Amino acid sequence: MFEALSDKLSGVFDRLRGRGTLGEADVAEALREVRLALLDADVALPVVRDFIARVRERAVGAEVLESVTPGQQIVKIVNDALVEQLGGAGAVPVNLNAAAPIPILMVGLQGSGKTTTAGKLGLRIQTRERRRVLLASLDTQRPAAQLQLQQLGERAGVTSLPIVAGQTPVEIARRALDTARREVFDVVILDTAGRLSIDAALMDEVRAIRDVAAPAETLLVVDAMTGQDAVNTARAFNEALGVTGIVLTRMDGDARGGAALSMRAVTGAPIKLAGTGEKLEALEDFHPERVAGRILGLGDVVGLVEKA
């Protein structure tokens, strides 16, 4: 699948071979293919539009290097713009520069991977940063959700807040913070129930949780397989809560992951982490360069231009 796309792009681009600067018509033709490639990779339509406009500006009139084709030149321009949009080179760490206990709030749609990521993040902070982590599930909706986080905590060797039946999410958030202060935890990870961005009652609830917890990080957990709806979800959660970071789960799948670009474009928040499996260790830093190539379905073209 990746190869087919790459071929299609170079097919168009090869027709542009051997001219000094990139003309408007050439660029337009190439960008039609890029537009389709981005849409097929699930980048949301309004985000694609903005992106294409930006690339067009950069590409028209650009000097073509001797050793590459104009097509390869455009691919390079597109790729660079994509990396930039995804946050530039390198990874942005989870913010732990706050007074202990540092609250981290996990939010997102149903089934996106919040609880699993809470467990993974707890393990990571505890082992890598050597800080004491408390896990707390505020999910009173999904059957056995609190038990799920507790079991993940046991597997990871991270403490979880004792389950008390009948408490509201806000009450659990208060109890988690009290417990963390009293028992001197450095970080408190607050897992919340999955919710639809159009569910007004549950969006109010998570706002109330945010107000009580005053999190240092509000992480929006998103499935890498998400389609065009990514923009709606991103906008709604960001407007309601102010998202400070994004976690992209299921990057171990074969989705092209265009939702990453949509999420980032809409919220402006950096993608901080990538989930790469079901195991507790399967959490990695997010690398914009790699994901850009994945979205475009490009392998060596960029490297080729880089060497030129």
Place this chain on the structure above:
Amino acid sequence: SRSTQKLSDGITGAFTRRKLDDAALEELEETLIAADLGTEVAARVIAAFRRTRFGREVTDEEVKTALAGEIAEILAPVARPLEIDPAHKPFVVLVVGVNGTGKTTTIGKLAQHYAEAGLRPMLVAGDTFRAAAVEQLQIWGQRTSAPVIAGAANADAAGLAFEALTRAAAEGADVVLIDTAGRLHNKSVLMEELRKIIRVIRKHDPSAPHATLLVLDATTGQNAIQQVRVFKEMVDITGLIVTKLDGSARGGIVVALAEAFGLPVHAVGVGEQAADLRPFDAEDYARGLVGT
């Protein structure tokens, strides 16, 4: 909110006639793309539409109704409920899919549905991997008064399924709903495990499973095509259930799936409660996609 936006769009556009020209068609194509139909399917639907209606004076309302009709025609052949054949007792349903799509919840909803239809469902906690997956299904068993067969943590799912079928036969269950752990289709070891469950089930009943349902999240984009392709190839899925249609995602990928595979879509999930399962209605679904 979504509904107010829809309403105001409708008021400005609904009653003014304009020519269905290239620009108008492009706009419609983008509506379809934004609903996850994919660029190819959207282009094909619009091309067919253009042949019949290009250049006419139409209102937005007329256009949308006609377009929904076009899409409903693609969807109509796959709108087929899951029939429980009483010749198989128990009728064995294996529920599969990638992580987090709603398999366990859907089993709870199906249990409720069959119990209301006067059948005796039995649930099998075949996800022995994910934290608290067994307990989650057990709560669904309590909610729907269906017995749940569960093994020890990390037990072999295939062995558990075999044991469950023996018990289901002894206890006179009509429908056995087997939950499985979520798995990505590109993980061959996990897919092989699913095949093993089927092989072992067949030692009990060579005709089972009588249905293998792939549960698909409506929020999923183009990757759903790959999911269906691989699950179909590996475990011969017989039908789909699409979940989370109560959200803002429109689930347009189902149109692409209907064209590519023609697998029945048995039902849709519209919430987190036991009653939140609906029949798949081609016309409703198509209207939802074009936003009428």
